[in-house]
Amino acid sequence: MFSSYAKSSIAQNILDKKITINVTNVTVQNVIELIKKQTDINFSYSNNFLLSKKLVSYNIKSKTVGNFLTEDLSKNEVDFKVINNQIVLFSGNEIADEKNLSNTKKAIPISGYVYDSDGLPLPGVSISEKGKTNATSTNLDGFFTLNVSDENAVILISSIGFIAKETKVGNQKSFKLTLESSINSLQDVVVIGYGTTKKITSTGAISTITTKELVQSPAANISNSLVGRLPGLFASQAGGEPGNDQSKLRIRGVGTFTGNTDPLVLVDGVENSNFNNIDPNEIESLTILKDASSTAVYGIRGANGVIIITTKQGKLGKPRISYSYNLASNSFTALRAGLNSADYARAFNIARSLDNFVSGSNLGPLYSPEDIAKFESGEDPIFFPNTNWYDVVLKKASSQSQHNVNISGGQEKVKYFISAGLFNQEGLFRDFSFITKDFDPNTTYKRYNFRSNFNFDVSKDLKITVNISSQTENRRSAFSNFTTSRIIGEIGRAAPVTGPGFVGDKIVTPVVGDNNPIAAILGDGGAGGLRRDYRNNLSGLLRFDYKLDAITKGLGTYGQLSHQTFNSQDIINQRTQLIYQAVKSPTGPVFIPNGTETSFAFRQQGTNTRSSFGQFGINYNRSFGKHNVTGLILYDQQKIFDPALAFAIPSGVQSIAGRVTYNFKQKYLAEFNGAYNGTENFIIGKRFGFFPSGSIGWVPTEEAFFPKNDIISFLKIRATYGITGNDDIGGARFLYNPTSYTFTGNNNYYFGNALTNYNGVTGIREGRTGNPSLTWEEKKSSNLGLEAYLFKEKINLTVDLFRETRNNILATPNTFPSLVGFIQPAANLGKMRNEGLEVQLGYTDKAGEFGYRVSGNLSFARNKILFQDEVARTFSYQNRTGQRFGQYYGLLTDGLFNTWDEVNADSRPVYEGNNRIQPGDIRYRDINGDGFINDDDAVPIGYSNIPEITYGISLGTTFKGFDLSILFQGVGNVSLNYTNYQRSPGFGGAPIAGTASYLIESWSPERYAAGLPISFPRWNVTGSPNYKGSDFFTVNASYLRLKNAEIGYTFSNKILGKVGMKNLRIFFNANNLITWSNVYDGIDPENLPSNNTSEEPYPLVRTINGGLTVNF
Structure with a gap:
């Protein structure tokens, strides 16, 4: 065997470390992993070594690493070198005489740098010549030098966690090499x-x-x-x-x-x-x-x-x-356009004429042709305005910026990561400081981030981790009696004819109606001013990890303490903003102030929340031949001090948890988990529970009978079953106690008095009865999964099927008779099932310098209410039990009545509450066949308001320095029930509300006769049967969105090295670019309104962004 290493004390210390190994029929790679765990020695492998599948067996005790490599591992044709404080391994067919190679005249010196995909240098990367033993590794700068045999030599570049690659030397003497992360590696x-x-x-x-x-x-x-x-x-x-x-x-x-x-x-x-x-x-x-x-x-x-x-x-x-x-730059994804004043006036006149039958009166037009002409000409913008309130109140675009600087690195004993960031975002309200004189009411948001993570290797057995982080937020906005959602609602509800909103630097009350969104922002009812919110979240974590190999190999312990504080402070400067009334006069409009403007009043409020967390655990990780076992047992507890909690009593959780895993040759897998924990939310004696789970797995591709092929390189089947809980069951805190006892005063309790004698007896009554039997929700769930890597791991596939049944859901008993005489306490009565499918599929490949990837994910989850203690309804199709949670209910429709013959047909059912039906009204279906249209005909319509399908499609390419990525995102099987202001003109007896421009397609005799598109029932100003809950205004709200797109370019290190940079990337990206859906124009299907008809959510924003990342 040939081996070499630097003659230094560091190299000798590496080889003198002692190891104990007892394994049977495992790969050499498994042996090396054991050595790494016992000694913390870094190893690099040649490409051939990584491909070796030879099985070995050893039984050695307290032997040095050097002797093991020289005396034992060499018998399996494994060679090594010690370079840059790590051991480089080769397979036997790579052994050659390096000394002779370096002396030959054909030897060629080469050098270069190795970087990751972000352009950062990679230390410790193995560089070797294919088929030879001449090898080295990169230093801390990613730099290497190597002698190769000749121009035909091929160098191999490999490192754990990255895709190995090979490059022919040719005439090149200097190299810049990039390794891609092995994101699909099974060893990750x-x-x-x-x-x-x-x-x-x-x-x-x-x-x-x-x-x-x-x-x-x-x-x-x-x-x-x-x-x-x-x-x-x-x-x-x-x-x-x-x-x-x-x-x-x-x-x-x-x-x-x-x-x-x-x-x-x-x-x-x-x-x-x-x-x-x-x-x-x-x-x-x-x-x-x-x-x-x-x-x-x-x-x-x-x-x-x-x-x-x-x-x-x-x-x-x-x-x-x-x-x-x-x-x-941010701009709104969707704003609901309204009718201009002239069209609004015409529509209002039509609505009055069409309502004569319903009202039984003779309503004439409200606006004359002269009025409409003034709206169109714009000659009198105060008394005949044509106001686009979105343009008046909102900006077209606002700015957003983000900075981050971080530094990382370390030596053997200390490693560090330190980061600081600033995020700054402006809202889209216009600057009205020309009215307020003192402040800009537009919303602004700033966030300052800081994090420092330090890792200390105190000794070979003891590691200490210290993490400190903070997020500081400053938010400024207008102070108003109205919430932001209410202000957005006011903008949408304001009619174009009501007034200009402001003239010069004066807020002007509406000429007609009562909506002025500017007044809503700057102060309605005396509540105007500026609000500043300050938030700070500070977190600290201290952790130790200690190896207990002296007791038994693979045993360790750890502990950690964490403390978080959250401080908030709100500063409000409030005053009454002066508002003016516009009055006509022979010389022009006169503005009369209403009320008196006041000076600012100051008030301040704040809160402090603290959370403490402690955890101690013992873990175990060891291999016995082909058997690999891990174990964990831990204790932790958390306590939260929050003044907002009911009764100001701290919240807490205590837990004992454990896990045992086993695998045989990474082929047969098993895992068992359990936790015994509890919370203060329930009565003593019912606070703790045990939550177990078990899972098994099988890797058929590791079986001897499974043919080795390039189509299926890896296949794993897994199954799980377990029980988990949810202690946040809803309702008030401490539901096991009564809420309060109230002094009734007089005339509340009567004991045998005659009905004519109401001399009640004073007493005490209970507000809400407690239920000491309450407990947590319990979820029993099963999962069957499959993972596969196909076609040389170019394709990865994951499929999961799941079913979950949740018991003990908090519900109010509804089947008690009303004469029981007290409010029934909530109980764990509900039951619900949730089941579905998840699929993730990806494809990655490269053709020369052109790399590309396609990936997609799809999730389907459908829930069903199994029980909720519901009083049986007259018609079973109206029972909520057995339906989806969030399911819409309403009447079914068959279009519109277009003629009086259709209205007067004998078969038409009677509309309860308003039977004065006329052409242009909605035709409802009599589901139960009783001849009447009423609530008994309501059935489940559409889907629920919770999407059952979610999906994403991601595309990406790289070519030389360029990269491009695109993300599509969407949802399916979800319905939207339009709010009143989205579906109706909102005319009323006077023009008080805005009308969406798409409602121009409302039914009228003229549109019907002309064959023009008709999408909505007739205009109306008084009562109408057309806005009952129905499928007419409940639509499929599925959508597909181009969620994100990014293009970037990374500059060559040859250029950057001259100015001290290691990496520079510039990029442009965008969020929420395009949305495809069936909802009305100007409505974002993701940005759904609440049930409060006076409010609309702040619209989502489209972001167009440019930036750069530079590394030194």
């Missing part, structure tokens, strides 16, 4: 609950994305960056308001109809409700745990799934400084 480590495991041996339903995907979205927070990227994760953004635009996250749909549906979110192992504000540049990976095998260790908090965020840690190497900058 994936994050699981309270630990990590290899992808090849994982039996749970897990999905992961990395920083690279997160930073492609120029979003304000993490949840918005996840949309469409992970199977099983549904993310829906409720609005685009700066500082309040986070997405609602659900894992595998909804499984409860009263409890909390939010997943548990952990950052570096600690629960964190402020995760949305983490800078994506700080994140290494984000993993979602979906099935019971993955989440059972979280017990009472695991029923809704778990999201684990792992932040970046320092890596061995010289300091690497990275700076990124983004500058973006």
Whole structure:
């Protein structure tokens, strides 16, 4: 055997480390992994060595690494060299006399650098000549030198976690080489609950994305960056308001109809409700745990799934400084256009004429031809205005920027990652400081991020981790009696004819109606001014990991303490804003002030929340020949001090959890998890529960009978079953206690009095009866999964089938007779099932310098209410039990009545409440056949308001320095029931509300006669039967969105090296570019309104962004 190493004390110390190995029929790679665990020695392999499948057996005790390599491993034709503090291994057919090679005249010296896909240098990469033993590895700068035989030599470049590549030398003497991350490698480590495991041996339903995907979205927070990227994760953004635009996250749909549906979110192992504000540049990976095998260790908090965020840690190497900058422009994705004043006036006149039959009166036109002419000419913008309120109140675009600078690196004893970031976003309200004189009421949001993660290798057995992070938020907005959603609603409801909103620097009250959105922003009812919100979240984590190999190999222990504080302070400067009334006069309009403007009043409010978390665990990881075993047992507890909690009593969780895994030759897999934990939410004696899970897996491709082929290179089948819980069941806190006892006063209790004698007796009554039997929701779930790598691992496929049944859902008893005499307490009566399918498919390949990838994910989850203690309805089709949660109900329709003959047909049913039907009204179906249209005819219509299907399609290419990526995202099987202001003209007795421009296609005799498109019932100003809940205004809200697109260029190191840069990438990307859907124009199908008809959500924004990333 030939071996060589640097004659240094460091190299000798490496070879003098002692090891103990007892294995049978394992690969050499498995042996090396054992040595790495015992000694922390770094190994590099040649390409041929990585391909070797030869099985070996050893039984040695307390032997040095050098002697083992020389005396034992050499018998299996394995050679080694010690280079740059690591051991480089070769297979036997690569052994040659390097000394002779270096002395030959044909020997050619080459050198170069190796970088990752981001252009950062890679230390410790193995560089070798194919078929030879001459090899080296890169230093901390990614630099290497090597002597090769001749111009025909081929060099092999390989490193763990990257795709190995080979390059012919030719006439080239200097190389710049790039290694792509092996994102599909089966040896990759994936994050699981309270630990990590290899992808090849994982039996749970897990999905992961990395920083690279997160930073492609120029979003304000993490949840918005996840949309469409992970199977099983549904993310829906409720609005685009700066500082309040986070997405609602659900894992595998909804499984409860009263409890909390939010997943548990952990950052570096600690629960964190402020995760949305983490800078994506700080994140290494984000993993979602979906099935019971993955989440059972979280017990009472695991029923809704778990999201684990792992932040970046320092890596061995010289300091690497990275700076990124983004500058973006935001604009609304959709705004509902309204009719102009002239069309509005004409439509209002038509509505009055069509309502004469219904009202029984003779309503003439409200607007004369002269009035309409003035609206069109714009000659009198105060009393005959044509106001586009969206243009008056909102800007076309606003700015957004983000900075991040981070530094990472480290030596053998200390590694570090330090990051600082600034995010700045402006809202889309116009600057009205010319009216207020003192402040700009537009919303602005700033966030400052900081993180420092330090890892200390105190000794070969002890490691210390110290993480500190903070997020500081400053948000400024107008102070008003109206919420932002109410202000947006006011804009949509304001008619174009009501007034100009302001004249000069004066707010002017409406000429007609009562809606002035500017007054709503700057102060309605005396509540005007400026609001400034300050938030700070500070987190600290201290962790130790200690190896207990002295007791038994593979044994270790760890512990961690974490403390988080959240401080908020709101400062409000409030005053009464002066508003003017416009009055006509012979010389022009006169503006008369209403009320008196006041000076600013000041008030301040704040709160402080603290959370403490501690955890201690013992873990075990060891191989016995072909048998690999891991184990974990831990104890943790958390306490949250939040003044907002009911009764100001702290909230807490205590838990004991454990896990045991076993695999035989990475072929037969088994895992068992369990947690015994509890919470203060329930009465003493019912606070703790046990939540177990089990899973098994089989890898057929490791069987001897499975033919080795390039079509199916890997196949794994896995199955899981387990029980998890949800302690946040809904309702008030401490439902096991009565709410209160109230003094009744007089005339409340009567004891045998005659009905004419109301001399009541004073007493005490109970507000709500407590229920000491309440407990957590219990979810029983099963999962069957398949993972495959096909066609030389170019294609990866994952399929999961799941079924979940949730019991003990909080529900109000409804089947008690009303004469019981007291309010029934809520009970664990409900039951719900949720089942579905997840598929993830990807294809990656390369043709020369052109690389390309296509991937897609699809999730389907359908829920069904199995029981909710519902009083049986007259008609079974109206029972909510057996239907989806969130299912819409309403009347079925058959278009519109177009003629009086249709209206007067004998077969037409009677419309209860308003039977004065006329042409242009909706034709409802009499479902129960009783001859009447009423609530008894309501049936399930459409889907629920929760999408059953979510999907994403990702495309990407690379060519030389260019890269392009595109993400499509969509949902299906979801319905939208339009709000009143989206579907009706809102005329009323006077022109008080705006009318959407698409309503121009409302029925009228003239449109019907002309054969013009008709999409809506007739205009109306008084009562109408047309706006009952029905399928006429309930539509399929499925959509497909071009969610994200990015193009970038990375400059050559040859150019950058001259100015001290290692990497420079410029890029342009965009979010929410195009949406395809069936909903009305101006409505974003993701941005659905609430049930409050006076409010509309702040619209989502389209972001066009440019930026750069530079590394030094």
